[in-house]
Amino acid sequence: MTDTDVVVIGAGLAGSTTAAILGRAGIPTALVDPHPVYPPDLRCEKLDRGQVAILQKTGLADIALAATTFDGAIRDGKAWIARFGRVIDKRPGGQYGILYDNLVNVMRSAIPPDVTNVVAKAVHIVTGDDRQQVSLSDGSTISTRLVVLANGLSVALKDQLGIERTVTSPCHSITIAFDIKPRSGRAFDFAALTYYPERASDRMAYLTLFPIGASMRANLMVYRTMDDPWLREMRHNPERALFALMPNLRRIIGDVELVGPVKIRPADLYVSQGHRQAGIALVGDAFASSCPAAGTGAGKVFTDVERLCNVHIPNWLASPGMAVNKIEQFYDDPVKREYDETSKSWAYRLRSMSIEEGISWRIQRRLRFFVGAAISAACKIGVISDGDQFVPEGWTQRLRDRT
Missing domain, CATH: 3.50.50.60 (FAD/NAD(P)-binding domain)
Known part of the structure; x- marks a missing residue:
């Protein structure tokens, strides 16, 4: 013993x-x-x-971060925010892949x-x-x-x-993960990208692209059931399913190829x-x-x-x-x-913000982008510090995330 x-x-x-x-x-x-x-x-x-x-409070941050890829160090270090096929904001990178x-x-x-x-x-x-x-x-x-x-x-x-x-909430969300690369062979124009859905009926939270090593990783977050026909299409013909869900995404990322397996994982709460x-x-x-x-x-x-x-x-x-x-x-x-x-x-x-059809949620979906753009504008002119120099524990970043 x-x-x-x-x-x-x-x-x-x-x-x-x-x-x-x-x-x-x-x-x-x-x-x-x-x-x-x-x-x-x-x-x-x-x-x-x-x-x-x-x-950082665990004393292990330096060890962990040394193995990550920081999007703020890629190209111009900006994470693009997009919707309806248009870039609506460019923010300082802050993700470690x-x-x-x-x-x-x-x-x-x-x-x-x-x-x-x-x-x-x-x-x-x-x-x-x-x-x-x-x-x-x-x-x-x-x-x-x-x-x-x-x-x-x-x-x-x-x-x-x-x-x-x-x-408390079976199959609350589904994560779909894959690698993605331009068919042209050139690098993407962005260090990282978050693309938001155009309609609540898409039952999607967002698509996020971020670097891990030399690859661009994609995490697509949706709210569906595991027997949804679209998920079956995503497994067997992922490029067609991706652009069927986000037809205007191609304006930003161009012609792309999904590399390797498409992994799908549901999450219960x-x-x-x-x-x-x-x-x-x-x-x-x-x-x-x-x-x-x-x-x-x-x-x-x-x-x-x-x-x-x-x-x-x-x-x-x-x-x-x-x-x-x-x-x-x-x-x-x-x-x-x-x-x-x-x-x-x-x-x-x-x-609820992603899929609810009620008028209050529609208003909140519009406000989230207006508020986010306002914060970015304030950072650019120095009204608030994007580096969070005078506010606790990443306040501006959390406010952005929550809007």
């Missing part, structure tokens, strides 16, 4: 980041995951400035060697007010003071612990119930999901992990026991609660 202070189950983004922070802080930690190298997985493919600001599996493996590389890395599956957990027992698929057992459950969408361990997952238990803390998607279209997933993970590792775990380990009153401090953390609420509210707001 191995004995340690913290066992992290799951080595995706949340688990790997947790293990890296704890290990670098000198806290005895074991990381349990069946994959020695994280496999390809369609999830977060870029970080924005707000998410990087949270990541990286495939999810690469980001996870970079985080794994930051884990110190004294963290115990167990290539196995956790199959059973017994929790208590003092110590927890984790049984593994290789027949071994780990005794620990705290279990951090970071195993994403998996429900087997949660079912065993009596933690229920309540789906769900929350956990019965999770307030002694000896175990849920982080990231293990606790609650987020909508990829709203772009809050990585920020939600980094907020969970930063608060848990920098604030709560050191305090918990400083005194005996791991009773539920300790664990509740994490779930009631005001910073975590605020980000969870923001993530949830923007998931629903963006969906």
Whole structure:
């Protein structure tokens, strides 16, 4: 039996980041995951400035960002905003592109060697007010003071612990990802591009193009069901489906070729119930999901992990026991609660803003572009600072994103 202070189950983004922070802080930690190298997985493919600001608090930002492609360093460093086949704004770049599996493996590389890395599956957990027992698929057992459950969408361990997952919005959004390049062989004129839908009936949030290495990556966010005929067309004839959805897009990007496989991933919104238990803390998607279209997933993970590792775990380990009153401090953390609420509210707001036909939503769709253009104009003439020199935590960027 191995004995340690913290066992992290799951080595995706949340688990790997947790293990890296704890290990670098000198806290005895074991990381349990069946994959020695994280496999390809369609999830977060870029970080924005707000998410990087949270990541800075973990001490891992420099390591992670070194592996990304920053759109602000490409050509003129401007991200184009377009609709109806017209460019309506050009903003300073602020996106760091990286495939999810690469980001996870970079985080794994930051884990110190004294963290115990167990290539196995956790199959059973017994929790208590003092110590927890984790049984593994290789027949071994780990005794620990705290279990951090970071195993994403998996429900087997949660079912065993009596933690229920309540789906609040099935297939809330669908992410479609692919690489794209001009048929001319020339580079695109923009460093990055966000293209918004022309009609609510398109059931689309936006298309975003951003660089990852030498490739231009596309993330198309839509609100449809998985049996939608358009999705079938997108799988089998993606270029025709893309321009059928956005016929005026060709004015900006020209003739293009979709390179490699088209990946499609639906996302349910769900929350956990019965999770307030002694000896175990849920982080990231293990606790609650987020909508990829709203772009809050990585920020939600980094907020969970930063608060848990920098604030709560050191305090918990400083005194005996791991009773539920300790664990509740994490779930009631005001910073975590605020980000969870923001993530949830923007998931629903963006969906309504994109597809609802009511007059109030039509007005808001018009206003979002007017406000965004006004902010850009104010930045250009120096009324407000685009570099956020005198406002907290990327205020102008968040206001742009939210409009």
